[in-house]
Amino acid sequence: MAGRGRGRGAAARRRRVARLRAVAVGGGLVLVLLVVFWSVVWPYLTAAMLLGGVAAAGWWLWRTDRFLRGRDRMWRHEEAVKAGHRTLAEVDAMTGTEFEELVAGLCRRDGCTDVRRVGGANDNGADVVGRLPDGRSMVIQCKRYAPTSTIASRELRDLLGAKVHFDADLAVxxxxxxFSRPSENFALRHGILAVHRDHLGLWNNGTSLLSLSAVNGQGQGDSRHRARWKQA
Incomplete structure (x- = not known):
């Protein structure tokens, strides 16, 4: 057994030596050919080296540009959050129109386009309309109620009608x-993004509108949590 083991080890060493010799011979042959045909080969080698250098420099510049642009977008977003930040107490003290303007401003901050406030006597159930960053159209209903109030299902039905009227892709x-439990279920069943007080706080503090869709229908807590929340 020991003899067979030593034999296999010796064979493996011989194979490694043979491979090294083959690599050395191949490298030497390439070197000889380069020397012999240098006058023919050198323009191509020089061009390849230049192209490689240009490609490397271009890649580095592209990476640097992406990094700087990303940092600039992040800085602009942070500054926009700071400039537009309001405490929930300040939001509670706003008029309905001021609240609609706040919501429109948050949409613009998140990269939404064509955002405009349309609330009024003949708003057809919408307060703000615009387009999401991905191009989809949206219609938003804004309700600045006292924290102790509750949104009923009928108000979400009005928004669903506005979605049809404006032919919007998303209703918010x-x-x-x-939201009451029935209204929350109604929103989930009909694809309405329901932004309640807690989610409004997240949105106001920098979370994007679209990211709230991942927690739609969540975050209102149980009855004890809501009782404490009403007292706050």
């Missing part, structure tokens, strides 16, 4: 209070 309901 933003409020300073909470």
């Amino acid at each position: 309901f933003v409020t300073t209070t909470r």
